[in-house]
Structures are given as C-alpha cells and as structure tokens.
Amino acid sequence: MNSFIAFIMGPMVWISAIIFLGGLLFKFIGIIQSVRSKEPYVFSYLTVKHSLRSIGAWLIPFFPKSTRLSPVYYGISYVFHIFLFVIPLFLASHIVLFNEAFQISWPALNDGVADWLSLAVIAALVFFAIRRQMVPEVKYLTSGSDYLLIFLVALPFITGYLAYHQWFAYRWMVVAHVLSGELMLIMIPFSRFSHMLTAPLTRAYMGSEFGNVRHARDW
Amino acid sequence: MRKSFITGIALVLVLAAGWTAFSGQDSQYLERLDNWAFESPRRPGAVFSHDDHIMDLDDDCSICHHVYEDGKLVPGESSEDYYCSDCHGLKPAPDNSMPLEAAYHKLCRDCHFDEGQGPVLCGECHIKE
Amino acid sequence: MQSQDNTMTDPSNETKQAEKAKQKATDPAIEAGLERLTPERIKKTINQVLEKETGPRFKAYVETCMRCGLCAEACSYFLSNDRDPRFMPAAKVKNTIWEMLVKKGEVSRDFLREAVRISHLECNVCKRCAMYCPFGIDIAYMMLLVRRICHKLEITPQYIQDTVNSHSVTLNQMWVKDDEWIDTLQWQEEDAREEFEDLQIPLDKMGADIMYSVIAPEPKFQAGLIYQTAAMMHAAGIDWTMPSTPGWDNSNMAMYTGDNEISGRIAKAFFETAAKLRVKRIVMGECGHAFRSVYDMGNRWNSWVMPPFEVVHALAFYHELLTEGRITIAEKYKKKVTLHDPCNVSRGRGLHDKAREVVNMVCEDFVDMVPNREHNFCCGAGGGVINCGPPYKGERMVNNRNKAEQLAATGAEVLIAPCHNCHSGLEDIIQHYDLKMEIKFLGDLMYETMEKKIYKPGA
Numbered sequence: 001m002n003s004f005i006a007f008i009m010g011p012m013v014w015i016s017a018i019i020f021l022g023g024l025l026f027k028f029i030g031i032i033q034s035v036r037s038k039e040p041y042v043f044s045y046l047t048v049k050h051s052l053r054s055i056g057a058w059l060i061p062f063f064p065k066s067t068r069l070s071p072v073y074y075g076i077s078y079v080f081h082i083f084l085f086v087i088p089l090f091l092a093s094h095i096v097l098f099n100e101a102f103q104i105s106w107p108a109l110n111d112g113v114a115d116w117l118s119l120a121v122i123a124a125l126v127f128f129a130i131r132r133q134m135v136p137e138v139k140y141l142t143s144g145s146d147y148l149l150i151f152l153v154a155l156p157f158i159t160g161y162l163a164y165h166q167w168f169a170y171r172w173m174v175v176a177h178v179l180s181g182e183l184m185l186i187m188i189p190f191s192r193f194s195h196m197l198t199a200p201l202t203r204a205y206m207g208s209e210f211g212n213v214r215h216a217r218d219w
Numbered sequence: 220m221r222k223s224f225i226t227g228i229a230l231v232l233v234l235a236a237g238w239t240a241f242s243g244q245d246s247q248y249l250e251r252l253d254n255w256a257f258e259s260p261r262r263p264g265a266v267f268s269h270d271d272h273i274m275d276l277d278d279d280c281s282i283c284h285h286v287y288e289d290g291k292l293v294p295g296e297s298s299e300d301y302y303c304s305d306c307h308g309l310k311p312a313p314d315n316s317m318p319l320e321a322a323y324h325k326l327c328r329d330c331h332f333d334e335g336q337g338p339v340l341c342g343e344c345h346i347k348e
Numbered sequence: 349m350q351s352q353d354n355t356m357t358d359p360s361n362e363t364k365q366a367e368k369a370k371q372k373a374t375d376p377a378i379e380a381g382l383e384r385l386t387p388e389r390i391k392k393t394i395n396q397v398l399e400k401e402t403g404p405r406f407k408a409y410v411e412t413c414m415r416c417g418l419c420a421e422a423c424s425y426f427l428s429n430d431r432d433p434r435f436m437p438a439a440k441v442k443n444t445i446w447e448m449l450v451k452k453g454e455v456s457r458d459f460l461r462e463a464v465r466i467s468h469l470e471c472n473v474c475k476r477c478a479m480y481c482p483f484g485i486d487i488a489y490m491m492l493l494v495r496r497i498c499h500k501l502e503i504t505p506q507y508i509q510d511t512v513n514s515h516s517v518t519l520n521q522m523w524v525k526d527d528e529w530i531d532t533l534q535w536q537e538e539d540a541r542e543e544f545e546d547l548q549i550p551l552d553k554m555g556a557d558i559m560y561s562v563i564a565p566e567p568k569f570q571a572g573l574i575y576q577t578a579a580m581m582h583a584a585g586i587d588w589t590m591p592s593t594p595g596w597d598n599s600n601m602a603m604y605t606g607d608n609e610i611s612g613r614i615a616k617a618f619f620e621t622a623a624k625l626r627v628k629r630i631v632m633g634e635c636g637h638a639f640r641s642v643y644d645m646g647n648r649w650n651s652w653v654m655p656p657f658e659v660v661h662a663l664a665f666y667h668e669l670l671t672e673g674r675i676t677i678a679e680k681y682k683k684k685v686t687l688h689d690p691c692n693v694s695r696g697r698g699l700h701d702k703a704r705e706v707v708n709m710v711c712e713d714f715v716d717m718v719p720n721r722e723h724n725f726c727c728g729a730g731g732g733v734i735n736c737g738p739p740y741k742g743e744r745m746v747n748n749r750n751k752a753e754q755l756a757a758t759g760a761e762v763l764i765a766p767c768h769n770c771h772s773g774l775e776d777i778i779q780h781y782d783l784k785m786e787i788k789f790l791g792d793l794m795y796e797t798m799e800k801k802i803y804k805p806g807a
Binding site (some may be wrong): 054067138140195213 | 412431481482654
C-alpha cells in the first residue's frame with residue numbers, strides 16, 4: 001500500500017503535471033500552427049493592445065453588461081474560478097509537500113479559512129448543477145458531459161474536505177483526493193476544461209476584431 | 220455512463236471505510252509527540268509509539284537519533300540526550316538546511332516508504348484531537 | 349408607453365397564427381433544393397466546408413463553449429419568443445453546425461430544412477451575442493458557415509437567392525439595367541436643378557475627391573435619397589462623382605447567403621470602379637450591410653486586410669459636413685426623435701457616438717432608446733433576413749416583438765434608422781405593432797433642416 005501511495009504522490013504527480021502543462025502547451029502550439037497554415041488572417045487582426053483590453057474588461061467583476069444581466073450566476077462563477085486556483089495553490093498541506101520536494105515555500109492560507117472556501121467551491125458546483133436543471137435555456141444546452149465536468153472538479157474538493165476532517169476512511173479518502181486531483185489535471189488539455197487556454201484566445205481575437213476593425217467595445 | 224461512474228466511486232468509498240474500520244492495528248503504546256518546539260503549530264503533534272519503534276529497530280537508537288557533522292552522518296554516534304530542535308532550527312537558513320518540520324516529516328515518512336509499512340499520509344500521524 | 353405592463357401584445361395575434369404562418373411558408377427554392385439532395389452529397393458538402401473552409405477558429409469555438417447560456421440575453425429572437433430556449437444563440441449552433449459536426453455530415457433533409465430556417469430566418473448575424481459571451485465566441489460566424497453549407501447544397505431561400513442571381517448577372521442587387529441607372533441619376537439631377545441651379549450629379553469624373561455609392565434599391569424605388577445627397581454635396585461644394593458603370597452598387601447579398609465567390613466578385617468590382625475613377629475615398633449611403641461588405645468582409649475575400657480605399661459611411665460623412673461647417677442647419681428639427689444604431693455601423697464601426705452628435709446638431713429633441721450604441725437590439729431585418737422575402741414577414745414580426753417594445757418605450761415621434769435594412773424592417777414593425785411613429789433616414793432630416801444654399805465656386 002505504501003508503495004502505491006508513494007507512486008501516486010510521487011511519479012504520478014509528475015506524470016499528471018507534465019500531461020497537464022505539456023498538453024496545454026502542445027494544444028497551444030497546435031492552435032498557432034493551424035492558424036498559420038489555415039487561417040493566417042487571424043494574425044492580421046490580432047493586436048496585443050485590443051486583446052488585453054478585451055480580456056481585461058471581462059476580468060473586471062460586473063463590468064461587462066452581460067455579467068450584470070445574470071449577476072448571481074456570474075458572481076458565483078467569478079469567485080468559484082478564483083477559489084479553484086487559490087485553494088490548492090495556497091493550502092498549507094500542499095505547500096509542505098512542495099517545500100519538502102523543492103525547498104520552495106510561500107505563505108499559506110489558514111486551514112480553517114481554506115476549509116470554508118472548499119465548502120464554498122463545492123456549493124458553487126452544486127449551484128452550477130442545479131442551474132443546469134432549473135434554467136430552461138441552460139438546460140436546453142446541457143448534456144451528460146456538463147455534469148461529468150462538474151463532478152470531476154467537485155471530486156478533489158469533496159475528498160480533500162473529508163480527508164482534512166478525518167471523519168472516516170482517511171487513507172482511502174486521501175488516495176481518492178490525490179487521484180481525482182491528478183485526473184482533473186490530466187483531463188484539462190483533453191476536455192472543455194481547456195477553456196482555461198482557449199477562452200483567452202477566443203476573447204483576444206474577438207477583442208481585436210472589435211477594437212482594431214470595428215472600433216467598438218465588446219463587453 | 221455517468222451513473223455507473225458515480226456508483227463506482229461510492230462503492231469504493233464504502234468498501235474503503237469498512238476496510239479501515241476492521242483493520243485497526245493500533246499499538247497499545249501510542250503517545251502523542253509534544254510539539255512545544257513549534258511556535259504556532261498548524262497540526263496536533265504526531266501520534267507515535269516509541270516502544271514499537273525500539274523493538275522494530277533492534278534497539279539501534281542512532282537510526283532516528285542520528286548525528287550529522289558537516290552535513291555527513293556520523294556512523295555509530297547517537298543523540299538521544301538532545302532535543303531534535305537543538306540542531307534543527309525552525310526556519311531554513313544556510314546553516315540549517317533541514318528545518319525542524321521537514322526533519323520530522325522526512326525522517327518518519329521516508330523510512331515508512333522505504334520499509335513499506337507505517338503511516339505516510341498527513342492525517343495518519345497528525346490525528347485530530 | 350403609458351401602460352404599466354410593458355409587454356407588447358401583437359395586435360394581429362399571435363403565436364398560434366405565427367406557427368401556422370411558419371408551416372405555410374414553404375419556400376419553393378428550399379423544397380426543390382432539398383428534393384435534389386442525396387445523402388452522399390449532403391455528407392460530402394458538409395464535410396468539405398467543415399474540413400476545408402474552417403480551421404482552428406471554429407474548432408476553438410466548439411471546444412470552448414461551456415454551455416453557460418449567457419448568450420441568451422443577447423438575442424432578440426430569444427427575448428421576442430418568451431425566452432424559448434430554441435432561439436438562444438448557442439441553441440442555434442447546437443441545432444445546426446454542432447449536429448453536422450457530431451454526425452459527420454450525415455444529416456437528413458428535415459434537419460437541413462430546419463438549418464436553413466435557423467441560419468437564414470432566425471439570426472441576423474448582428475454579433476450582439478459575441479458581446480454577451482464571456483469567451484467572445486462568434487456565433488454569427490458559425491451561422492454564416494451554416495448558410496455557406498446551405499448555399500453549396502443549393503437550398504438558399506428563394507427571394508434572397510434571386511438578389512444574388514441579380515448580383516451575379518448585373519453586379520447590382522435589383523436587376524437595375526445599365527441605362528436605367530444612368531437615367532435615374534439624370535432624372536434626379538434634373539429634378540434637383542429646379543431647387544439648386546447648376547447642381548450636378550457628376551458621372552465618371554476622374555480624380556474626384558469622393559466616389560458616392562448607393563445600394564440598388566435607391567435607384568429602383570428610393571431615388572429621392574440620391575436627390576437629397578446630391579443637394580448636400582452641392583451645398584457643401586464637394587468634388588464628387590458617381591460611376592456610370594456596374595460597380596456602383598455597394599450592396600452584397602451574396603455575403604449573407606454564403607456565396608463567397610460572388611460576394612468577393614461584387615466587392616472587387618466595387619473597389620475596381622473606385623480605382624478606375626482614381627477617387628481619393630468612397631462615401632456611401634445609409635446602408636449597414638453594404639458597409640459591412642466593403643469595410644469588413646468583401647475586402648478580406650479579396651485579400652485586403654483593410655479596404656483599399658477609405659470607406660466613409662453616411663453617418664461619418666454627415667458628421668464631417670456639419671463639424672467642418674460645410675453644411676449649416678437652418679432650423680433644427682422639432683419633433684422628438686430617437687435613433688436606432690444599426691449593427692453594421694455601430695457594433696461594426698463604432699459610429700454611434702458620431703451619429704448622436706449629428707442627431708443633436710440636427711434635432712432639438714433627442715431621446716435615446718435603451719439599450720443603445722453597441723448594445724442596441726437588432727432591427728430584426730438585417731443579415732439577409734428581410735431579404736428572404738414576404739413569405740416570412742409574419743414570423744419576422746413575431747420575432748421582432750422585443751424591438752417593438754424597445755421603440756415604444758422611447759415615446760419618440762420619429763425614429764431615425766440610418767440603414768436600409770433596418771429602415772425597411774423597422775417600418776414593418778411600426779406598422780405591425782401600430783407604434784404611431786414616423787421613420788426617417790438621417791439624410792431625410794439633414795436635407796429637411798439644412799441651409800439650402802446654392803454653391804458658387806470660389807464664393
């Protein structure tokens with residue numbers, strides 16, 4: 001058992017990190033090459049200034065009109081995405097492991113705070129799932145894969161939460177936590193999670209078309 | 220497909236809970252390490268059985284109570300008359316390459332990994348009080 | 349509106365009737381086209397377009413959409429149809445090109461009949477939804493891809509296909525004959541000379557500062573607009589010309605049917621005409637889609653990143669005439685006016701602020717509609733929708749309810765619509781919903797209020 005744990009907390013972390021980062025990098029290179037060969041016009045219109053203008057405008061909470069029309073969903077979504085990165089990156093337990101592996105350390109979140117934030121993430125995911133059922137236009141678009149994505153994100157947070165509290169099956173909970181976290185990382189380049197890479201790109205292109213050609217705002 | 224996936228996960232969790240419940244191998248000599256040397260510990264002191272370790276290590280105290288000089292292990296020398304924190308400072312520094320927390324973690328966990336037995340996960344030693 | 353209930357009821361009533369109208373509106377071109385199709389041809393054509401005519405952009409859109417539904421709020425069709433999910437932008441994609449992609453082109457005739465309807469009649473390609481999608485996914489682009497597929501399968505609606513046929517034969521949209529065009533200009537010149545002695549509509553004047561161009565409906569049945577422009581050009585002392593040869597029409601319906609080859613030919617002929625006349629820049633009448641064609645799309649098909657000539661839409665030109673003092677306003681227009689921002693010059697070129705400045709210089713009482721500028725609701729007619737013709741007018745009116753509500757809420761007496769498509773569509777809306785509004789081009793008001801001075805060279 002210890003050797004299995006050693007594997008999933010050792011080499012497997014490397015494997016999933018490499019698949020995650022390498023996959024995204026590979027995808028990015030693929031997109032750029034494909035744009036070069038099939039749609040080079042994209043580069044004719046893309047400007048750094050207008051790309052950043054558009055991405056920036058959409059990062060300011062409730063600045064784009066669209067976000068003001070659905071404030072609850074947008075607000076939860078916004079906070080969810082921040083927590084999604086902040087919790088794992090600033091969790092004391094993760095930093096300890098990182099520190100022991102690379103002798104690099106950074107300030108950690110208070111465990112109690114992280115605990116509540118994790119609950120908030122889980123609650124947000126529950127909200128997303130319910131919204132998919134309750135809002136007719138969202139329901140119309142929803143398919144099984146949308147719930148699967150929600151579940152894949154929820155799993156590391158749920159198992160992490162339960163493991164932290166050591167209520168039951170601690171060892172298995174940590175194993176599930178590590179594996180589901182790795183699964184999520186591995187899935188990013190191969191699923192719609194890859195919007196973490198492609199959304200800034202599509203936004204940049206639309207922002208450039210609007211800013212550079214259309215002289216209009218796209219938020 | 221989604222349903223069977225969820226069911227599968229649930230099944231694994233239930234089995235795991237059962238397995239853990241009936242596989243208790245708690246030693247009767249368990250004690251909790253005193254963590255007074257840490258300024259503001261995030262976790263309770265580790266749970267540990269000194270007696271079991273003495274038996275398992277054939278009375279060779281120096282395996283844990285080691286002595287390092289100029290970064291090299293001194294064979295045969297042991298240090299059971301000292302506190303760990305006498306050598307291992309809290310903060311990493313040029314003359315303190317192995318801070319106290321990392322020293323504990325590595326000493327225990329690495330050995331448990333090498334031996335293929337003993338707790339290796341955070342909560343297996345830092346059991347909630 | 350006085351009534352507290354701001355929802356507009358369709359006076360001729362209602363959804364059921366519209367459903368009936370929908371069933372009746374079988375389009376002979378679509379039906380005959382579908383009859384000719386074989387499963388092999390459908391599959392081959394769809395895959396050809398998806399594989400050879402799209403690339404990473406389409407792929408990224410498909411992979412990036414998280415089905416969040418935020419685009420719904422952007423779409424007039426969705427809002428006009430009691431938030432029926434089928435009308436939301438992402439649903440239109442789901443029910444057309446996603447399905448084609450998933451089934452690898454193996455779709456039925458019934459599916460294609462629906463795809464024609466969705467892409468040609470339930471989307472104005474106004475790109476409002478691109479502003480409401482957090483990822484900036486361009487759904488209009490995908491709807492145009494669907495139209496491209498329909499074009500290649502020869503199932504484009506009859507009326508709009510006829511305008512493309514006209515483009516193909518005559519290089520203008522309305523089968524205007526070469527002599528008919530020149531006659532119409534001369535007739536307008538003659539009429540205008542009764543008001544302004546020595547006024548000229550100079551044809552083929554080499555090296556003029558400005559080539560003025562219009563869309564074919566102007567000579568066909570709105571020749572007065574050419575008169576008004578000639579009056580403004582004269583009063584302002586502009587060195588201008590109009591081409592006497594094909595290439596004078598800047599409209600481009602082929603751009604909206606996915607007939608990119610003809611669309612490109614039209615834009616090319618247009619720019620070549622300007623090049624032949626060696627003009628400095630091109631000014632065009634109050635048309636939105638024509639502007640999109642020569643400012644944004646036609647140039648790209650012909651491999652120009654930006655148009656080879658400076659292309660000035662009427663709104664910007666009026667602004668220039670007024671701010672440079674070339675035209676002065678004798679007496680401001682009194683009635684309460686509101687302004688409709690056409691997608692292709694507002695969201696398409698950011699002319700909304702200049703338009704407001706012009707309106708305020710010309711009119712005393714201006715009230716904005718809400719939402720406005722880039723966020724204005726689409727007229728419901730543009731993007732080729734109105735050009736699909738009378739058989740679809742009934743359902744178009746149902747789909748425009750949201751626009752009618754927006755117009756009514758302004759309480760304005762006069763609606764300014766500086767775009768031909770918008771103008772025609774909004775006129776239908778005003779009539780259908782009994783809005784008690786007049787509709788005008790901005791040029792109508794410019795002409796009505798301006799100092800009608802007679803230009804004397806050197807004076």
